Amino acid sequence: MNEIPAELGGGNAVLLLLAFFLILAVFLGVKIVPQSQKYVVERFGRLQSVLGPGINFIVPFLDRVRHKVSILERQLPTASQDAITSDNVLVQVETSVFYRILEPEKTVYRIRDVDAAIATTVAGIVRAGIGEMELDEVQSNRQQLISQIKQQVADAVDDWGIEVTRAEILDVNLDAATREAMLQQLNAERARRAQVTEAEGQRRAVELAADAELYAAQKEAEARRITADAEAYATEVVAKAIKENGIEAAQYQVALKQVEALTAVGAGEGKQTVILPAHAIDAFGDAFKLLKGKS
Numbered sequence: 001m002n003e004i005p006a007e008l009g010g011g012n013a014v015l016l017l018l019a020f021f022l023i024l025a026v027f028l029g030v031k032i033v034p035q036s037q038k039y040v041v042e043r044f045g046r047l048q049s050v051l052g053p054g055i056n057f058i059v060p061f062l063d064r065v066r067h068k069v070s071i072l073e074r075q076l077p078t079a080s081q082d083a084i085t086s087d088n089v090l091v092q093v094e095t096s097v098f099y100r101i102l103e104p105e106k107t108v109y110r111i112r113d114v115d116a117a118i119a120t121t122v123a124g125i126v127r128a129g130i131g132e133m134e135l136d137e138v139q140s141n142r143q144q145l146i147s148q149i150k151q152q153v154a155d156a157v158d159d160w161g162i163e164v165t166r167a168e169i170l171d172v173n174l175d176a177a178t179r180e181a182m183l184q185q186l187n188a189e190r191a192r193r194a195q196v197t198e199a200e201g202q203r204r205a206v207e208l209a210a211d212a213e214l215y216a217a218q219k220e221a222e223a224r225r226i227t228a229d230a231e232a233y234a235t236e237v238v239a240k241a242i243k244e245n246g247i248e249a250a251q252y253q254v255a256l257k258q259v260e261a262l263t264a265v266g267a268g269e270g271k272q273t274v275i276l277p278a279h280a281i282d283a284f285g286d287a288f289k290l291l292k293g294k295s
């Protein structure tokens with residue numbers, strides 16, 4: 001009777017061990033990978049596979065998850081490095097790089113410290129890029145320099161299974177002496193522009209004054225032409241009257257003008273005595289005769 005319970009106890013122990021082995025095999029063979037990660041699986045120290053997000057199955061006891069790599073976008077700490085432009089100006093450039101891991105099997109087996117490697121690569125590319133530009137070009141062509149840095153960094157880290165998503169130049173700092181020189185240059189440029197503007201204003205004023213004088217001269221010439229046309233017309237009318245009425249019409253006009261002139265002299269203020277030439281009386285007489293003849 002004692003042997004039967006012993007056999008049952010041994011059988012239960014085997015079943016328990018078998019159940020435990022099955023549970024452990026399932027636990028080791030089923031891997032649930034989060035959406036933001038990838039798992040690198042090794043078999044006897046060699047790369048076996050890369051598990052993507054979701055439920056994955058591996059061979060228990062043979063395969064082992066060696067690396068859990070985040071595929072989220074990462075930002076390197078802001079780095080500052082010195083660079084010398086082509087016109088020998090020392091600048092301090094602050095950069096920031098964003099990247100993400102696309103192929104973790106390359107990242108974990110080809111590079112030890114990804115962040116340090118990328119930072120060193122960026123520093124070298126920034127120095128080389130700024131060394132080919134003058135200071136003014138660095139300030140004005142920053143977007144072009146950023147695109148150049150991003151492309152060169154992407155090419156350099158391609159073997160590491162990394163994608164550079166963004167590269168930024170946060171600031172370009174100058175030393176105090178260079179800033180003072182640039183400020184003086186800026187003030188000189190502003191003064192030059194002010195002088196140019198003033199000179200252009202003076203030139204414009206002279207041009208406008210000349211145009212005004214030319215306009216006045218043209219109007220005066222037009223007025224003289226109109227006066228001359230009027231005098232010519234009056235002369236033509238007198239000549240026509242002389243032709244039609246004879247010399248008496250001309251004598252009448254002359255005598256009438258003489259009478260009007262003598263009347264104007266006599267009407268002047270403060271003139272109590274008017275001395276007339278001897279022929280003035282004859283002019284009055286001729287005018288009265290012609291008037292009488294006209295009537």
